[in-house]
Amino acid sequence: MDQLSAPSFDLLAAPGHLIRRAQQQHQARWAELVGSELTSVQFAVLAKLATDPDTDQNTLAGTLSIDTSTVAEVCLRLAGRDLIARRRSEADARRYRLHLTARGRAALERHTPAVDAVGEALLAPLSERERATLMRLLRRVIGA
Amino acid sequence: MDQLSAPSFDLLAAPGHLIRRAQQQHQARWAELVGSELTSVQFAVLAKLATDPDTDQNTLAGTLSIDTSTVAEVCLRLAGRDLIARRRSEADARRYRLHLTARGRAALERHTPAVDAVGEALLAPLSERERATLMRLLRRVIGA
DNA sequence: CCGATACTGTCCGTACACGGATCATCCGTA
DNA sequence: TACGGATGATCCGTGTACGGACAGTATCGG
Numbered sequence: 001m002d003q004l005s006a007p008s009f010d011l012l013a014a015p016g017h018l019i020r021r022a023q024q025q026h027q028a029r030w031a032e033l034v035g036s037e038l039t040s041v042q043f044a045v046l047a048k049l050a051t052d053p054d055t056d057q058n059t060l061a062g063t064l065s066i067d068t069s070t071v072a073e074v075c076l077r078l079a080g081r082d083l084i085a086r087r088r089s090e091a092d093a094r095r096y097r098l099h100l101t102a103r104g105r106a107a108l109e110r111h112t113p114a115v116d117a118v119g120e121a122l123l124a125p126l127s128e129r130e131r132a133t134l135m136r137l138l139r140r141v142i143g144a
Numbered sequence: 145m146d147q148l149s150a151p152s153f154d155l156l157a158a159p160g161h162l163i164r165r166a167q168q169q170h171q172a173r174w175a176e177l178v179g180s181e182l183t184s185v186q187f188a189v190l191a192k193l194a195t196d197p198d199t200d201q202n203t204l205a206g207t208l209s210i211d212t213s214t215v216a217e218v219c220l221r222l223a224g225r226d227l228i229a230r231r232r233s234e235a236d237a238r239r240y241r242l243h244l245t246a247r248g249r250a251a252l253e254r255h256t257p258a259v260d261a262v263g264e265a266l267l268a269p270l271s272e273r274e275r276a277t278l279m280r281l282l283r284r285v286i287g288a
Numbered sequence: 289c290c291g292a293t294a295c296t297g298t299c300c301g302t303a304c305a306c307g308g309a310t311c312a313t314c315c316g317t318a
Numbered sequence: 319t320a321c322g323g324a325t326g327a328t329c330c331g332t333g334t335a336c337g338g339a340c341a342g343t344a345t346c347g348g
Contacts, residue, residue, distance in 0.1 A: 009188075009191040009194075009195070009256075011188065011207075012283060012288060013210070013263075014259075014263055014277070015170065015175070015263045015266045015267055015278075015279065015282075016167075016170045016184050016187065016263065016266070018279060018282040018283060018286065019163060019167050019170055019282070020167060020184075020209075021209055021282075021286040022163045022282055022285055022286055023163050023164060023167055023287070023288075024161065024209065024286075024336095025285060025286050026160045026163055027335085027336085028321070030160070031336090031337095036337095039303065039304080040160050040161075040164075040302085041304065041305095042303095044155065044161065047153040048153075050153075051153070051342085056326070056327090057186045057326075057327065058325080058326055058327080063155075064155070065164075065165055065168065066304090066305080067305055067306050067307085068306095068326080068327070068328090069303090069305075069307085069327090069328080069329085069330095070303095070304060070305055070306075071327095072327065072328065072329090073303080073304075073305095074303085074304080077302095077303080092313075092314070092325095092326080093225065093312080093313060093314085093326095094312065094313050094314070094326040094327065095325095095326060095327085096267060096315095096326085096327080110154075110233045115158075118160065118180070119157075119158055119160065120302065122159045122160070122285060123159055123162075123285065125284045125285055125287065126281060126284060126285065130281055131282075133277060133281065134159075134281040134282070134285070135157070135159065136277040137270060137277065137281075138162040138163070138165075138166055138275055138278070139156060139162060139168055140160075140269045140270060140274075141169060141266060141267065141269055141270065141278070142162065142165040142166055142168075142169050143169075143200075143269065144156055144165070168305085168306095171305085171306085175306090177306090180307095183333065185333085185334065185335095186333095199297075200297090201296075201297065202295080202296060202297080210334090210335080211334095211336050212296080212297070212298095212333060213297090213298080213299085213300095213335075213336065213337085214299095214333095214334060214335055214336075215297095216297065216298065216330075217333080217334080217335095218333085218334080221332095221333080233296070235343095236295095236296085236343075236344070237296095237342080237343060237344085238296040238297065238334085238342070238343050238344070239296065239297085239343095240296085240297080
């Protein structure tokens with residue numbers, strides 16, 4: 001049993017490695033096409049709040065699948081840049097009700113075309129059929 | 145043009161989101177099956193050094209596709225825990241020659257079965273054929 | 289031999305990402 | 319109503335991840 005040449009652990013056979021690399025690709029494309037004004041996570045928060053205003057951080061964390069600690073950080077940054085606003089809920093004093101500011105909505109709309117372009121650039125090496133397959137398999141893997 | 149109901153930006157249609165979620169899955173499985181002694185990046189470094197001793201940080205960054213800053217941090221941590229050792233190259237005083245310590249090799253071997261299990265657990269929702277397809281498409285996306 | 293150039297590693301700043309502890313608040317029930 | 323458990327948010331610590339600036343070293347051309 002494999003007496004010659006160390007196991008070598010082929011990285012290209014490790015799903016975790018490929019996924020990490022894919023995320024790198026995504027981030028590189030993002031930097032190139034969207035720029036540094038918004039990160040992908042920040043964009044996701046803005047997009048979610050555009051659709052569902054007054055969401056609290058916890059449900060935001062749930063729907064975006066981000067840790068609540070991270071959501072807190074991200075929201076603090078966005079609020080500091082006046083892209084979102086946080087008000088305490090009158091009904092439940094623990095909650096923040098988050099909503100977009102005018103600046104936030106403008107940033108969201110300004111960058112949306114580039115964000116779509118990132119997705120396309122990422123999948124550019126694949127045919128239409130392969131793109132659908134990849135997306136479907138990824139959804140299965142994450143159980144969505 | 146889309147006069148009703150905001151665009152909503154379907155996250156499940158965004159490759160970046162799916163990839164981020166997949167990496168979360170991976171990390172969750174890793175924590176569950178491997179534990180917290182080694183992160184996946186640290187494991188990758190150890191595995192690489194087991195195969196190719198005396199690699200310098202730059203080539204390590206290249207083959208693992210990790211930023212050189214990050215590699216420096218990771219190696220510092222691993223060296224601090226006596227899992228790897230760093231010696232200045234006599235030929236080129238800029239370089240560090242990295243190699244596994246006995247402890248490092250032991251940790252690598254101790255965790256290798258669990259790491260393999262992480263990969264399988266991650267792809268568990270897919271058939272054998274689908275797994276191969278996913279891996280192939282991911283390799284295409286990252287250009288490898 | 290020396291200067292321009294390239295390269296290795298470090299440092300700083302920013303931004304996720306997550307677990308665990310903590311605190312305030314809410315709520316169901318005794 | 320009072321209390322115990324659940325919940326929303328924060329805080330702390332650790333670990334990626336990357337760009338940009340920097341210092342020290344190597345190397346090549348003149």
